[in-house]
Amino acid sequence: MVKHPKPLLFVLMFITMFSQPVSSVDFMFNGLNSTDVLLYDRANISSRILTLTDETSFAASRAFYISKIPTKIPNSSRVLPFSTSFFFSAPPSMNRYSFNIAFAFTTNTDNHGTNSDFSIGFSGGVVVDFNNLVSVSYHAAGYWLTSDFDGDQSFEELNLNNGENYQLWIDYADSVLNVTIFPIGIKRPKHPLLNVPFNLSDVFEDEMYVGFISSSTGYQSGRILAWSFSNSNFRLSESLITSGLLSFTIPLFTIPRFRYISKDRLLPE
Incomplete structure (x- = not known):
């Protein structure tokens, strides 16, 4: 009787065990709860809306996912890909630069940051920073419209301090960062606002916190209405619910208009 060598089975098992992908992180919050995020300073959650600052303080506020997530392949310098999207809004303001919020990766949730901070901030524009010192890229807030007729593109600039809801x-x-911002309710533009070649391997640690940082001018309060994140499914964000969202926008009073029919008869238009 011929016996097959057992080492072959052991080798196959070893290869299978160590070829498994890194545990994926996927979450989607259509409205947030205090069990979803860590809240610091003035950050709070009410009616499933995350408010990062209020209109009376000048302090920074922070909110991070409940635990650290893997951001690198173990024993490697390779950064895991990721896709994240969130809905945000700010109350109407004459000062378009008074709203200051950043989406951030950090190794430490304290207020001082670390040498491994990476953030994408937006107020009047969109800026990519790391270590709170170096701006890698900047662009005015807005989105690219592509003509269905001839494919030409035009830029639609946005004022983020108008009370409307926006999606980032x-x-x-593959060491390329794409950032897109647009009003909720329109189709996602094909062309991103920012397309930045940027290797995060020197910035990221193996595990990091991910979330939001905001500094108040004392006149603004930024809100996050929904949020998704994935390092395995770049289409997860498409499932965020865009209908029925609260907004800062207050409808203006309008005077009814009538259509003249006769001397004694008017019909609403």
């Missing part, structure tokens, strides 16, 4: 989309893969 951040994708990172």
Whole structure:
């Protein structure tokens, strides 16, 4: 009777065990709860809306996912790809730069940051920073419209301090960062606002916190209405619910208009 060598089975098992992908992180919050995020300073959650600052303080506020997430392949310098998207809004203001919020990766949730901070901030524009010192890229807030007729593109600039709800989309893969911002309710633009070649391997640790940082001017309160994140499914954000969202926008009073029919008869238009 011929016996097959057992080492072959052991080798196959070893290869299978160590070829498994890194545990994926996927979460989607259509409205947030205090069990979803860690809250610091003035950050709070009410009616499933995350408010990062209020209108009376000048302090920074922070909110991070409940635990650290893997951001690198173990024993490697390779950064895991990720896709995140969130809905945000700020109350109407004459000062378009008074709203200051950043989406951030950090190794430490304290208020001082670390040497491994990476953030994408937006107020009047969109800026990519790391270590709170160096701005890698900047662009005025807005989105690219592509004509269905001839494919030409035009830029639609946005004022983020008008009380409307907006969606920010951040994708990172193969050392390229894409950032897209657009009003909720329109189709996601094909062309991103920012397309930045950027290797995060020197910035990221193996595990990091991910979330939001905001500094108040004392006149603004930024809100996060929904949030998704994935390092395995770049289409997860498409499932965020865009209908029925609260907004800072207050409808203006309008005077009814009538259509003249006769001397004694008017019909609403």
